[in-house]
Amino acid sequence: MSGKRRSFALAAAALAAAAMFALEWPTDRPEAASTFGTLSAGRFSTGMLVGSGDGLVRTAAAGDLAFVLDGDRLAGGFPSTLGAFVAVAHPQDLTTVYGRLKPGTLSTYLTTVRERDILGMALASDAGALTWFGVFDRAKDAWVNPLILLAPEKDAKDPVIRAVLLSNDERVYRLGEARTVRQGRYEVLLDATDPSGTAPGRAPYSVRLLVDGIERFACRFDSAVAPEGVRLFDPKDARTGPSFYDGRGYMRLGTLDLARGAAYLNVTVADFEGNARELAYQLAVE
Amino acid sequence: MTEEARKPLAAVALALAVLSYYFIAAGRLEPEFVLAPAWTANLDRAGSADAFATPATGAAASEAVALGFELGRFHGQVGPDGRILHVGLRDFRSAVSDGYVIPYDFDSDGLTVLDSVGAPSYEIKAPGAPWFSSGRLFLAGPEMGSVSEYSGSGELLWSLDFGAPISAFAADEGLAVAGLVDGTIVAIERDGSVALRTAPGGSRIEIILGLAVDSERGRIAAICGIDRQRFVLLTRTGGAYRVASHSYLSTDFRRPVSIRLSADGRHAWYEGATGIVVRQLEDGSESTLDLPSRDFTISEDPSRGLTYLLSRDAASATLVVVSPPDRVLGRYALPGADAFARAYGDLVFTGSSERLAAFAAGED
Numbered sequence: 001m002s003g004k005r006r007s008f009a010l011a012a013a014a015l016a017a018a019a020m021f022a023l024e025w026p027t028d029r030p031e032a033a034s035t036f037g038t039l040s041a042g043r044f045s046t047g048m049l050v051g052s053g054d055g056l057v058r059t060a061a062a063g064d065l066a067f068v069l070d071g072d073r074l075a076g077g078f079p080s081t082l083g084a085f086v087a088v089a090h091p092q093d094l095t096t097v098y099g100r101l102k103p104g105t106l107s108t109y110l111t112t113v114r115e116r117d118i119l120g121m122a123l124a125s126d127a128g129a130l131t132w133f134g135v136f137d138r139a140k141d142a143w144v145n146p147l148i149l150l151a152p153e154k155d156a157k158d159p160v161i162r163a164v165l166l167s168n169d170e171r172v173y174r175l176g177e178a179r180t181v182r183q184g185r186y187e188v189l190l191d192a193t194d195p196s197g198t199a200p201g202r203a204p205y206s207v208r209l210l211v212d213g214i215e216r217f218a219c220r221f222d223s224a225v226a227p228e229g230v231r232l233f234d235p236k237d238a239r240t241g242p243s244f245y246d247g248r249g250y251m252r253l254g255t256l257d258l259a260r261g262a263a264y265l266n267v268t269v270a271d272f273e274g275n276a277r278e279l280a281y282q283l284a285v286e
Numbered sequence: 287m288t289e290e291a292r293k294p295l296a297a298v299a300l301a302l303a304v305l306s307y308y309f310i311a312a313g314r315l316e317p318e319f320v321l322a323p324a325w326t327a328n329l330d331r332a333g334s335a336d337a338f339a340t341p342a343t344g345a346a347a348s349e350a351v352a353l354g355f356e357l358g359r360f361h362g363q364v365g366p367d368g369r370i371l372h373v374g375l376r377d378f379r380s381a382v383s384d385g386y387v388i389p390y391d392f393d394s395d396g397l398t399v400l401d402s403v404g405a406p407s408y409e410i411k412a413p414g415a416p417w418f419s420s421g422r423l424f425l426a427g428p429e430m431g432s433v434s435e436y437s438g439s440g441e442l443l444w445s446l447d448f449g450a451p452i453s454a455f456a457a458d459e460g461l462a463v464a465g466l467v468d469g470t471i472v473a474i475e476r477d478g479s480v481a482l483r484t485a486p487g488g489s490r491i492e493i494i495l496g497l498a499v500d501s502e503r504g505r506i507a508a509i510c511g512i513d514r515q516r517f518v519l520l521t522r523t524g525g526a527y528r529v530a531s532h533s534y535l536s537t538d539f540r541r542p543v544s545i546r547l548s549a550d551g552r553h554a555w556y557e558g559a560t561g562i563v564v565r566q567l568e569d570g571s572e573s574t575l576d577l578p579s580r581d582f583t584i585s586e587d588p589s590r591g592l593t594y595l596l597s598r599d600a601a602s603a604t605l606v607v608v609s610p611p612d613r614v615l616g617r618y619a620l621p622g623a624d625a626f627a628r629a630y631g632d633l634v635f636t637g638s639s640e641r642l643a644a645f646a647a648g649e650d
Contacts, residue, residue: 041413041428042395066493066512067453067467068541072379075496075542075581078455079379079415081392082430087451087467089491095467097451099429111540132429134451138468138492141449229480231431231447242447 021092023060023149024115026133027052027122031153031196033130035272036145037203037221037233039245041081044203046143046224046231047097047134052122055129057098059113060150063090070106082132086119093139094149099132142223147205147272155196158277159204159269165189165250166258175265175281183260183285188217189250194271202271209253210266217253258285319607319615321645324633325368329360329640352402354382354418357624357637361387363402364642366630372404383418385438390416397425399440408440419457426452433464435478444478454494454508454542460501465494471508471520473499473527482527486510486518496543496556503551505567509535509543517556519567531570535559544579548593549586553610555595557582562597564611573612577604587629590647594634596620596627603627603638607647 033049034040067087072080082099084106089095098119105121113119122129135144147153164175166186173181188209194202209217219240224233233240239254246252263283270276352363352371361380362373374380378391386407387400397416401407410416412434414425425434427445430452434445446464454465461481462474469492473482485492489511496509504522509515514534521530537543537559545556554565557579565572578599585594592615595606603625605618620627625638633644 043413043428043432046429046431064491064512065540066491067495069453070541074452074454075544076419076454076456078417078424078452079381079426080430081415081426081428082451083392085430085451087453087493089493095450097467108541111538134429136450136468138450141468143449226431226447226449229446229448 021061021090021094021149022151023096023135023146024058025150026050026057026060026096026098026119026131028054028056030151031155032147032202033127035147035194035202035205035221036143036224037205038201039203039249042245043231043242044224044233044244047099047132048146049100049130050133051127052129052131055121055124057101057119057122057131058116059088059119060096060115060133060135061088061090061094062112062114063088063096064112065107065110066095068106068108070108071103083123084120085132088113088119089138093137094144095136095138097132097134097136099134100130137223140223140225141227142225144223145205145221145272148222152273153196155271155273155275157195157271158275159192159194159271161190161192161267161269161277161279163189163191163250164265164267164279164281165191166256175283176279179282180284180286181258183258185255185257187255188253188265189246190253190267190269191248191250192269192277194269194275196271204269205272206268206270207251207253208268210264210268211256212264213266216256258283260285317649320648320650321607321616321618321634322648324644324646326641326643327364327368327370329357329373329642352384353628353630353635354384354387354402355626355637355642356380356382357626357642358622358640360640361389362404363387364635366633366635366644368642368644370642371402372400374400374404379415381416381418381423383421383423385421386418386423388416388423399423410436410440412442417455420459422457422459422462424455424457424462426455433462433474435462444474446472446474446478446480448472454497456497456499458499458501461499461506463497463499463506465497465508465510467493469493469510471497471506471510473506482506482520484520484527486516486520486529486532488516488518488532489514495539495541496545498545498547498554498556500547500551505530505547505551507545507547507554507556509539509545509556512538512540515539517554517565519554531567533570544582546582546584548584548610549588555582555584562595566611575606575608575612575614577606583626585627585629585634587632587647589632592629592647594627594629596625598623598625605634605636 066089084101084103085099100123102121122131166173194204206220265281268278363371381388397410432447435443450466450468490513498507506520518532520527561574561576562579577597581598603620607615620638622639
């Protein structure tokens, strides 16, 4: 199966799961402060941050309380980078994970939970109380973008493309400003975000790059897997792995060999609600 | 002989019988186990390491050996003679080994590793939370989704992403083992290659709650599953790991569970419903020590055949000296929930309530 087909298969599987199983937002604010795929601590996130107005974190669906870490260390002392967290096992092979909880507030006495049961308090931050929320598909060994399973956000804002760069060891061209570039091999870098409500730094849901009408990169943040010990959004495309973001947080869309003549680049960025931004560039290659 | 004449004779016979029993039948008393104080150091005198410049009395100093500690507001290293080599105030969290201290916060992008006298030794430019085990340095990656190992000079040795969040982790000199929320166990060799990826199963909800490893004997022990919960022992035979034994438990834990394997390979210690279970690996027989069992450590003195078991609850700790499997030789209360105890030669090195101390094990 080709990478693209596998990616579509995973997306289809995730969407199929969505059709069968829906989740409630885990807090009273149905809005993601950061989305699945957002750069976080040097890596892309496999969950999302959700604010809580009343500070409470609730179960997204009924299930079994499978794991409660009411502290920041596992047995034996191994540290938890999710802080205090809870995992709830649901039917349909899904597990929801609630991290960044305030130690001492977790509902350790529960064994089964109903939808909207209180699990604990979200940890306070400069941006208010925030919890980390992730959805894991046990049957497919894959993290699933929670937005697929949650009620839609109220989001009418288009994503923002802040920059598209052509970069190599010698020079960097910012498309839009540069209309003429030298021939050679370049890495395509994209600085894009999906602002929504008060959350400015979210990853978009999909990114697509066309060069001279041919698709050179396409990625949808539907799910993430780590079959060989390396996490990827697309199991057949190493570009969607840990190096997907560079040190500045730009998405690395791959390399291009530009020969003398004209080149047409088309970049499309969309969020999960379907709001999209598309930019086209015509370049003279010398 | 009249009845009256028999009474004195009976009294004399009874007295002789009592005396005979006292001298002939009485057994020799077992010598009593004692922990004799060797030295103490109060960390609340701290402010600078200069406060501890004077060596404490006790065993001869050994410049080469440092014992790492993490206690209350402090972390650092102390020599076996009680001389503090380095003490620092913990502004955030810290990871401590005998050679190094790493202060860290979950939001930091990099780590500065301090040596045993508190001087910067090397840096790790990666986000995550550090953890030392058996002299090895691991880094828990963001969102509990990965683990990396670094060398003693800060060089990345390997990194591994997991498909689900880590719910248990253990490591010794030869093997690192991660347990995941989806019930998978992943064993990782020193070179980062995956030696084992398996899901013990056997329960309605699969999850790994506790892990212990003994790479020398090729053993991995796990507390896993919910409805029903299991103890599982995996043993490496012919290059592959197989379930050597298992048993269903009466517990229904849904949180991390402490489990340890003894250095001599004879016992597994784990949290039970009513105390700490000591399981003999040879025949699967079990005994239970009536102690708070949620959070415990063991440290062993193989020369004396003793196990120092530190059992902690919310406010205090109890140091129990055990001759395995279940003969308790002594119990000592240690104030403070962050107390620790560790065997070092013929000493027991303890910390509690911002006070370090060493005791010499002996008999009275």
